[in-house]
Amino acid sequence: MDVDLFDFVLPPERIALRPAVPRDAARLLVLDGATTDDRIVADLPAALRAGDLLVFNDTRVIPAQLEGRRGDARIGATLHKREGPRRWRAFVRNGRRLRDGDLIDFGAGVSALAGNRGADGSWALTFAGDEPVELLLERAGRMPLPPYIAARRAADASDRADYQTMFAAEPGAVAAPTAALHFTPALMAALAAAGVGHATLTLHVGAGTFLPVKATDTADHQMHAEWGRIDAATADRLNAVRAAGGRVIAVGTTSLRLIESACDADGQVRPFEGDTAIFITPGYRFRGIDGLLTNFHLPRSTLFMLVSALMGLDRMQAAYAHAIQNDYRFYSYGDASLLLPGGQLNPGA
Missing domain, CATH: 3.40.1780.10 (QueA-like)
Known part of the structure; x- marks a missing residue:
């Protein structure tokens, strides 16, 4: 149709x-x-x-939106789908600045290796460390408001509930x-x-x-x-x-x-x-x-x-x-x- x-x-x-x-x-x-x-x-x-x-x-x-850096480049990531215990598929803002194997620092002791870029432009992010990824996201992530809301206001504490x-x-x-x-x-x-x-x-x-x-x-x-x-x-x-x-x-x-x-x-x-x-x-x-x-x-x-x-x-x-x-x-x-x-x-x- x-x-x-x-x-x-x-x-x-x-x-x-x-x-x-x-x-x-x-x-x-x-x-x-x-x-x-x-x-x-x-x-x-x-x-x-x-x-x-x-x-x-x-x-x-989950608090699936992350803001980080790869060197001097600012990188934004929205997790999309879990692919393994420590690996998530993510849509990445400024993804053109990434290469396979790049480490993104999301702050609060949270980092991830980028790789395996998909045909849809998404990247696989493999989180470093041994802590459950859910705990890492609680520290470094924020609630992923839909783009038609996020474009008009930032997520805040009330959105958590x-x-x-x-x-x-x-x-x-x-x-x-x-x-x-x-x-x-x-x-x-x-x-x-x-x-x-x-x-x-x-x-x-x-x-x-x-x-x-x-x-x-x-x-x-x-x-x-x-x-x-x-x-x-x-x-x-x-x-x-x-x-x-x-x-x-x-x-x-x-x-x-x-x-x-x-x-x-x-x-x-x-x-x-x-x-x-x-x-x-x-x-x-x-x-x-x-x-x-x-x-x-x-x-x-x-x-x-x-x-x-x-x-x-x-x-x-x-x-x-x-x-x-x-x-x-x-x-x-x-x-x-x-x-x-x-x-x-x-x-x-």
Whole structure:
């Protein structure tokens, strides 16, 4: 498909630089396939129904942005994907100043050897020493805010908490699964009281999620790979919910992509552990999910293509136009949408 079909004009003032306070006060655009409803995230217990299951990504964002020097050259690195116990693939600013075997000093006793430059311009960084890399990053790294926020303000102490979901347990992401940022303990209690369950899986979000689609046709785009895991108990639970007539609602595109990667041809979720580079565009047949809660995405992005595959391109272009006209806040710290393609929103809501 022509990538231009997924373009739209977003006024810069619609980009959220801070999250809503409290988190569940963020606005929620509900699309049930036929209607458009303006709510807030705290309304979710009424917008869903007993027997539904929300699936969260329990990845934890690490302080994956580093600033260092190679001699007199300033080098910036954003870790992308772990390749070994001490080795990470990284996107490097000023990478033209690097050569294989160069040592980058990131300060605070943290250094890494650069090598194996990839076709996408990324470098492999092998960290020196014996300390766990996670401890090194806590000393020298900072939270990797998305580029559309980082271009307008620096990361600060509040981002350490703001850019982490309440489910964060498994360190390894370099970007947050931002749909889950809206959830609070009070909201989870209200959902449980309404008979809505929840489960977790793990997908370590990579910095490649922010890479622009440079191809003119979706068929020519190379999707980035990310590591994920669904254990057997979680797979069984997702299958049982649907067998009992409930709906599996992915919270975030990361959860959705991993569930779909783990599905067989009959729509059964299987245990999964490994890399996924699934690229979902219109025409894709969803097998493992019945709905999606997600934030508002960038024009021409793989994530806007994904939601267009779920709800239809015309439907999503109209929904985003509605969101822009009605002052919804976009991107990682912005508002959310609940997408129910089957039109099965709780009729009593």
